[in-house]
Amino acid sequence: MGATEDSVFDQYRDRVERPLGRLFREYGVPEWEYFALGMVANVIARVASLLPPVVLGAAIDSVFTGDSPYDLPLAPAGWFPTTDAAQFELSALLIAGSFVVTAVFTYAYGVAANLFAHRVMHEVRTDSFEKMQNLDMTFFDDKQTGEVMSVLNNDASNLEVFLDNALQNSARLVVMLAGITAILLYENAQLAVVTLTAIPLMVVLTSWFMKRAEPRYERQRAAVGNLNTRLENSLAGVELVKTSAAEEYETERVTDASYRFFQDTMDVLRLSYVYRPGMELLAGISFAVTFGVGGYWLLYGAPAPLTGTLSPGAFVTFIFLTQRFVTPLAEVSNIVDQYENAKASSARVFGLMDVPASVTTAPDATELADVAGRVEYDHVTFGYGDDEDVIRDVSFDADPGDTVALVGPTGAGKSTLCKLLLRMYDVDDGAIRVDGHDVRDVTLDSLREHIGYVSQDTFLFDGTIAENVKYGRFDADRDAVVAAAEAADAHEFIEDLPDGYDTEVGERGVKLSGGQRQRISIARAVLQDPEILVFDEATSDVDTETELRIQESLDELAADRTAVVIAHRLSTVRDADRILVVEGGEVVERGTHDELLDSGGRYADLWGVQAGTLDR
Incomplete structure (x- = not known):
């Protein structure tokens, strides 16, 4: 176009x-x-x-x-x-x-x-x-x-x-x-x-x-x-x-x-x-x-x-x-x-x-410091420009150590909800708060420093694997890079490459598979050591065995952090503290895995389809 x-x-x-x-x-x-x-x-x-x-x-x-x-x-x-x-x-x-x-x-x-x-x-x-x-x-x-x-x-x-x-x-x-x-x-x-x-x-x-x-x-x-x-x-x-x-x-x-x-x-x-x-x-x-x-x-x-x-x-x-x-x-x-x-x-x-930037740091913005990680969505509504709202009156909260999962069909608005937390866009109505601070009232740099984000569209810069893992933490030493890669279940395949961590990945990481790129992206978030983690279908490109190993690492990493997880495979979020079913930009169901199954609603239908217990 x-x-x-x-x-x-x-x-x-x-x-x-x-x-x-x-x-x-x-x-x-x-x-x-x-x-x-x-x-x-x-x-x-x-x-x-x-x-x-x-x-x-x-x-x-x-x-x-x-x-x-x-x-x-x-x-x-x-x-x-x-x-x-x-x-x-x-x-x-x-x-x-x-x-x-x-x-x-x-x-x-x-x-x-x-x-x-x-x-x-x-x-x-x-x-x-x-x-x-x-x-x-x-x-x-x-x-x-x-x-x-x-x-x-x-x-x-x-x-x-x-x-x-x-x-x-x-x-x-x-x-x-x-x-x-x-x-x-x-x-x-x-x-x-x-x-x-x-x-x-x-x-x-x-x-x-x-x-x-x-x-x-x-x-x-x-x-x-x-x-x-x-x-x-x-x-x-x-x-x-x-x-x-x-x-x-x-x-x-x-x-x-x-x-x-x-x-x-x-x-x-x-x-x-x-x-x-x-x-x-x-x-x-x-x-x-x-x-x-x-x-x-x-x-x-x-x-x-x-x-x-x-x-x-x-x-x-x-x-x-x-x-x-x-x-x-x-x-x-x-x-x-x-x-x-x-x-x-x-x-x-x-x-x-x-061209003016609509998302900016306010002149009187404060630094977000001593972050515990409490996240609150308060009646959030958002639409892209003149288009109709894609998020409608969404509210939920997550305390440090909580994992909140967002599930639902493609295009429901799950990724947009996560991007609003990082202020990729600003809400039209309502507010998003971190530790009680409206994200619009704190500096952009300090907000994003405390949030680790892994997108479903993984991106690697042309350079070495080590350089990509360190992106955003450029002063990290090799030991820290290796530890992050191990947590993301990436160390083994990296070591098998001809130049190990010094292997050139090519433009956009073209020399690596989708799953390998995804694990490096996760390692990058791990190395950042943030108080809040956002995973947007972070394991969508890996096989089931690798997904289980990564999931164990992510569960350990998120144990004392706030985690917001978008998942297509419901099995990866069944242990989440709270699951929100999002459709048409709205939260139509919420609860734990067992509670949502017992209610027999939309989540139960989705689980049944994926588990193979319902006719397709």
């Missing part, structure tokens, strides 16, 4: 005003030293690069033709020698020196500008990731992983290209245009007006391009997110694809997403195909007109309405500088192209940063 235009993320993206200006305010200003150093070095390098044509023109008029005295802009005449030989030597030294200065300060500019660009993008990327980490599960329920990855990778890279390339080229363009314009006006103001006539036309063409390019770039960036989502989903579900013989179907879906991206990209490029050649044409016409008018002026005198004289040296300076004029003007198309691309990307980056 692709991203929807009316999602929360897109709404905040559309509200971002002047995204590139915000980028510089929030991230560029703290790095202003590098930016300033780069700009100073850029000015010196560009001004130095303009000196050779000016010196060459002065040498032609003074040394080679003798038509006028040796003269350079902004330099007093008394600074220059009077003999032809000395003026020639000075010209050669100035030209050589200008190339050296240009090279040195271009290097300094490149280093400073790249430091600025990459430091800014480092901060943007890490801040975006930190923001994403702090968003609650509601955001991830709505957004696809591929689209979020597109923001963190593609959009951040676009901004890096803009800061690294377009910004440098823009600065060079400004300095070159200003310097060339000043020199041309100094050499011959009338011919300079002829040369610069193309600039207003370029401004009009650029304004036309920017107005039409912006929405096209936004559609292109959205298409990238959709394509990344489709690729990520297809790769993550490659096993299902293959077992369902659905390779052709997935290929068609990726092809469709890729073709949409192709169409949106071509929509941008078609506009660029008009703009870029148009800019190059105007710049080329400027050069051709300058050459024609200047050459005619030298051969036949000033063409009307121009007046006065034009020296050969000034003409040569005009030709060289106008050629220099053509290149940066032609690059305006690339700069605008990168600018519009970066503008669309920065809006997406800041759109992500502006």
Whole structure:
């Protein structure tokens, strides 16, 4: 499923005003030293690069033709020698020196500008990731992983290209245009007006391009997110694809997403195909007109309405500088192209940063300390967004040492009840308390530090088994890791692996079986040593014999802790202190195993089906 235009993320993206200006305010200003150093070095390098044509023109008029005295802009005449030989030597030294200065300060500019660009993008990327980490599960329920990855990778890279390339080229363009314009006006103001006539036309063409390019770039960036989502989903579900013989179907879906991206990209490029050649044409016409008018002026005198004289040296300076004029003007198309691309990307980056988290630590929240483990659900009601309630008026409590089991059909709301305890979501009505503290009144970190959670969807990071067991307790030593694995009945199979606890599990733990991943996940919770344990079908992927061994370990672990257990196999929770039967988001029965069997209700039916004593 692709991203929807009316999602929360897109709404905040559309509200971002002047995204590139915000980028510089929030991230560029703290790095202003590098930016300033780069700009100073850029000015010196560009001004130095303009000196050779000016010196060459002065040498032609003074040394080679003798038509006028040796003269350079902004330099007093008394600074220059009077003999032809000395003026020639000075010209050669100035030209050589200008190339050296240009090279040195271009290097300094490149280093400073790249430091600025990459430091800014480092901060943007890490801040975006930190923001994403702090968003609650509601955001991830709505957004696809591929689209979020597109923001963190593609959009951040676009901004890096803009800061690294377009910004440098823009600065060079400004300095070159200003310097060339000043020199041309100094050499011959009338011919300079002829040369610069193309600039207003370029401004009009650029304004036309920017107005039409912006929405096209936004559609292109959205298409990238959709394509990344489709690729990520297809790769993550490659096993299902293959077992369902659905390779052709997935290929068609990726092809469709890729073709949409192709169409949106071509929509941008078609506009660029008009703009870029148009800019190059105007710049080329400027050069051709300058050459024609200047050459005619030298051969036949000033063409009307121009007046006065034009020296050969000034003409040569005009030709060289106008050629220099053509290149940066032609690059305006690339700069605008990168600018519009970066503008669309920065809006997406800041759109992500502006999405508010609905589950946050309150400013006056307290640390949850000295936890005994009493858990209380007080008339809890919850629904996902605008959907109807999935949990309705649920109440129960559990004291330290108690085990409360949640049973019922798939989709009844059992997992949601557990996630509310960890504040993956916040209740709509009612309250959940730990040791009498509303979970919304304590810090998120301290709440989750005291709850060990094992999901039915086990997840392992790419790394070693030891690293995955230690996740969340990164300072744990090997002995503690081994002890936790033994408690989860994982030590034996780990020892049989080629590298034992240092075995790489692969992305998402793909090198291990489902049962092995589940036992490592349990070991992770054991190592955390929490006061409250939540097991969401924690043994669903293991065989019966292994389940019995794990269950013994879990019973021992939960002996003096509060445990909330979701179970599909009722045999694993028959010894629970309290069993709640959940259907349609409501608790329809509660009691011990024996009490519920004696009542002959829904639990008794479920037990009978699993025990094989009722007709199926």
